[in-house]
Structure formats: C-alpha cells, structure tokens
Amino acid sequence: MISFNNEQKLIEGEIRKFSKTELEPIADEIDKKAIFPIEIIKKLSDLGLSSLIIPEVYGGAGLDTTSLCVVLEELSKTCASISTILLVNNCLVAFPVMKFAPEKIKEYYLRKLTKGEIGACSTELGIDLPGESISIRDTDGKLMISGEQHFVLNGEAAHFVVLPISVSTGKALYILDNNPRIEQKKHHILGLRAAGIVGYQFRDLDIEADTCLLDGQEAVDALMQIRHYTHIGFSAISLGIAEAAYEASIKYSKERKQFGRAICEFPMVQEMLIDMKTRIEATRLLVYNAAAEYDKGDTNTLSAHIARLQSGEAAVYAGIKAVQVYGGYGYIKEYPVERFLRDAKAIQVLCETPNELRALIAKGILL
C-alpha cells in the first residue's frame, strides 16, 4: 500500500488547487499553439513548487523522490507538458548539478533554477543518426563546440543547458549558459507540444573549460544515475496521464446516453474502464515502490525500469481507450482525451524506447 506522509498530502492538495485554477484553463490552448508556459512555471516557482528536489540551502524545496512523483503525477492529470518541464528542470538538470558539480557551479546553477529559470537537457537518440553528434575542439587553449542535438528538452526557453554527449574519449557531461548563437530547430511534435522540445545546432561556439562537469568513466556512471532517477519521474508522469484519461472516461461514460441509458452501464464500456483502472492501480504501486526504494538509498535500477515500462504502456493504453469511450467526441479537440493519448505516446518514447527499457530490464533480471 502507498501511504503519503502529511507533507506529501499537503503538496498534493496544493498542486490540485493550482491545476484547477491555473492549468485547466490553459492546458488545451498551450498544446494547440505549442506555447512554452513560462508564466505558469514562474507562478509554480513563486509558490516554491518548481525546484522540488533542490536542497533548501539553495532555495529549493528539498523534497524526496516520492514527493517529486506526487507533484509530477498530479500536474500530469491536467497538463503533461508542464510536468515534463518540471521533470527536466529537476531530474535532468538539478540532479546532475547537485550530484556531480563543484560547489561554485552548484551555487550558480541551482540558484538560477530556484529563481524560476529554465534548464534544458539534450537527449541522445537511441540510434546513430548521421549528423547527430557533437564535437568539442581545443583550438589554441580555447574550447569550441559544434554539431547538432536533435532533441533538447526544455530547449526552447532554456537559460542554460546540460549536455550529455559522446566525445572521442567516450562520454562527457557539459553544462553551459544559453547563447543566442545556439540555433534552435523547431519540431512539430505529436505530444508534449508545450514542453519546448527543440533541436540545437552549435556552430563553433567557444565555451569555458569549467563547463565540463565530468568525462570518461565518471560520466558514464553519472549518466546511468541520471537515467535511473529520470525514469522514476517519467513513470509518475505516465501514471498521471493514465489517471486523467481514466477519470475523464468515467465522467463522460456516466453523462453520455445511448440506447436510452448511460453508456457506463454497458459491459463493453465497463470492460475498458476496468482494464484502465487495473493497469493504473498496478502502475501506481510500481511507481511509488521505485520512488521509495530510491529514497531508501537502493541503487538497483530494476524497479525504476519496470515502473517506466509499465507506466508507459498503461498511459498509451488508457489514452487509446479513453478516446474510444468518447467515440467521435474523443477524436476532436473539444475534449482533452486525444491530447492525453498524444502526450502518453510522447512520454513513452522520450529518452528511451520501450525496446531499450526491455533490454535494460533483461540485463537486470538475468544478472
């Protein structure tokens, strides 16, 4: 059983209130027009609800992983783009800075985040795409970065960016302030349309030597840790989307009448609701189990990978079925369920595909 402590319940209530008053009115519009909701992030930041995992000494909320999941899940019930932005700020940006940066850099970047600034992080594609590589050259003691990153999460509105990249010597982790010379490439993306996912093009941009946080084996290990932590966050977002799709289906199936009765009375509609609910309950246990294990200091990544795989599938399933329950009305943008489906699919393949996750799980269980 999952039981939240008082602080977590309090946060859940806060976010619920915020979602209702601030997110609900704009969620459809920012999706449709692909607007990065910078004002909303500022408001969340002012309420102390954006820099969730950053320690209080840097002005953050100092929350644990379970609390982080509570926030991400709850926000995702209304708008998964917003929760994705927070996930990136926390799991992909604050986390590596907290864990792997020297104090000076920590102070600089974590303070930026707690002031409401946006951090971005590039993701490596699961395939070897020609042109998709970054090179860093040392020219007369000056470091120059060039190349392309196809997907930079939060990239559109970022004040600074974390770059996990492959270099000739292996992996490396860089962090740099945004620069007008970094060219952005806009994507028309299926889901998470307001999350500011863009491509970055670097053309001989000179960077400071201290922008490299880690390289070599240290970087490889760090990337593993970041991924582990991020999977837990993503699984909370998928869970929230699945719940949103389910709640909407319950509500609609009670209201919509066909053949003289509410469609929720038909066993074939109930079948869909039951299958959604069963998956959601299982997913919830997996997500909060992974979070609790992490908070206990368990470094085994298996539960996080399983939670991510299950939640990704559950959310896509719930999205598809929610559109089905709504029928023709589910297929149009007057109702939010088609957005839930698109967001669910986008989250499912972000950073790691289900196939790659399965491979990681196989590694874990065959140890």
Next chain:
Amino acid sequence: MILEEKYEKFREKVRDFALNEIACKAYDIDLNEKFPWDLIKRMAELNLLALYVPKEYGGAGLDTLCYAIAVEEIGRECGSTGIFLAAHSSLGVYPIYVAGNDAQKKKYLVPLARGEKIGSFGLTEPNAGSDAAGTQTTAKLIGDEYIINGTKRFITSGRIADIIVFTATKDPTMGYPGISAFIVEKGTPGYSPGKDEDKLGLRGSITSELVFEDCAIPKANLLGKEGDGFKIFMETLDGGRISIAALALGIAQGSLDASIKFVCENKKNGRPLKKLQSIQSMIAEMATDIEAARLLVYQAAMLKDSGAPFTKEAAMAKYYASTVGMKATDAAVSIHGMLGLTKEYPVERFMRDEKLMEIGEGTSEIQKIVIARKILGK
C-alpha cells in the same frame, strides 16, 4: 494471399498513383489541413471514385474487391485521401446505387460516380452515435415536400458535399420504423453546413456539422419508401465497413513500410537495427497481424461481390483490421523512438489517422455486437 492476376494488376495501377502522386503530398495535407482537391480530380480521371458501380451509371464497372484494394493502397500513403474515397464511394454513392430509383440514379448517381459531384452521408447526430436509430432529425410531409429540422454531426466531407444522403424520422419516439432516407443538394434553402471539427487525425479530410432549419425537400428526393431509412443505412454501413477495414489495413501497412525502411537504414551502436531480435519480433508481429487483417478484408469484399451475406464478415474485418492497425501504428512510433514523434517520419500521422478506424462507421464495440448477433442470434 494469391489474388487473380487482374486484381494484382489493378493494385499496381493504384499503387503507382499513390506512390507517385499522393505520397509526396501526405505530409502537407496533414500538417496544413489541406483538403486534397487535386487528388480527387486525379482519382476521378482514373475512375477510382465508384469502382463497383456499373459503367452505365458512370462507375468503373469493377467490384468491391477492387474498391477495397484501392482504399488500402491509397490509405497506405495518406489516410485523409483514403477516408475521402471511402466516404464518397461507400456513403455518398452506395445508398443511391442500392436504393435509388432510375430518376435518382440518373440525376445523382452518375455525377457522383464520375466525380463531378462530391457525396456524403448524414447519419450521426450529436445524440445519436452508436444508437443511430435514435435520430432526432425530423421529416414532416407537407404537401409535396418534406420539411426537415435537425442537426447532423461528424459528417465526412459534409461541408463540401454537393449531394448528401441523410436520415430523418417522422417521429423521434417511433425508433427505427420511423426513419427514412433522403437526398439533399448543397444550396437547398434551410440546409447549411455548420462548423468543421478540429480532429486528432485525418486532418486533411473535412468533418462537418449539417444543420437543417425548415429545409424543404421535394418528395422525389425520398430514397426508397418511407420507413426504409433504417434498412438503407444498415446496408450502407455493411458495405462501408469493408472500406474502413481496408483503410485501417492500408494505414497499418503504411506504418509497417515506414518501420521497415527505418530499421533497414539505421544503426544503433554500429549495428543495424534490423539485426536486433527485439526489432525483428515487432516487425514480424506487425506483418503477421496485417496479413491476417488483409485476408479478412478481402474475404468480406469477395463475399459481397458473390452476392452472399457478408454482414458478419464485414464487421469482423473492420473490428480486426482497426484493432491490429492501432497496435501496429503504435508499435511503429515506438520503433522510431523520439524521431517517430516528429513529422520527419509519417508514423505519428498513421497512428493518429488509424484511431478513427476503431470509431467511424460503428465503433469496435458495435462491431462486436453485430458479430455476436450473427453468431448467437438475436
């Protein structure tokens, strides 16, 4: 499946057209919601708009199997163009072909079949979806005219259609015996298309509301007899389901084509994706599901062409093809990973387009009811 050579020849002809003229436009049609007027003109020139209608009525004089193959091959490149063809042929043309009298056929069927006019079918209403017999639109006979009042919704090609077959009831409390089918022409006073829907997929097709406000329709535009409406739309949907099944099949095949190309062209850590067993497993499942769907679709079409009952088989084909189609298009996006979310690849479009196949012309749940009734009796 080994079809007679003439069908494979026919497929090649449509495939060439789809590859050479549709494939390059599908991206733009979807992204910019461009209704494909130019492609419709080309389909008319190629005589693809009423394949099963005899030549004397302006059709191609072929059969339902050819029609299914055409929808499949066109849907394989562009769902929006495919749904236009399916709606025009099965919903616009078919009810007039089966239930129209000679005068109606001459006046309406011929220009529809030739593609000079665009056809549409107004059945669904805001409160009559799966319960299509729950129609609230009324038709009152006053003198020589029927006066129509009511609203239809989710009507494919509604706003642009020149000739619309629709259902209305003498009295909404009567249920299906009260329903008749009528023909209305664009521009008839009292009839106006309402707003278009902003949809998840099939964004290059037009889906509209149709509004009737004291719209007077000549008695001559009654299709069949009064009270035939239910029978006419059930028959229309039986045939229509074959075309939606064919479209579901085509879209699924399109997502498989794209996935094959992707895994053959790309590598992961230096190793071709197609060499990964997990990828092979997914491709094999998609291909097997799609092949099984193809057999069901062609079987339903062949039964219809033979004159045998095909209601159950058409429902099975639509249910199965759309279910495995949804699974295949979803898997195709997963295979592409994050790249599959972008419009640089067609797979997210296929997934969005495919979802309607589980809903339109009877949801999967309705198909299951139809199938069960045929197996178990009423």
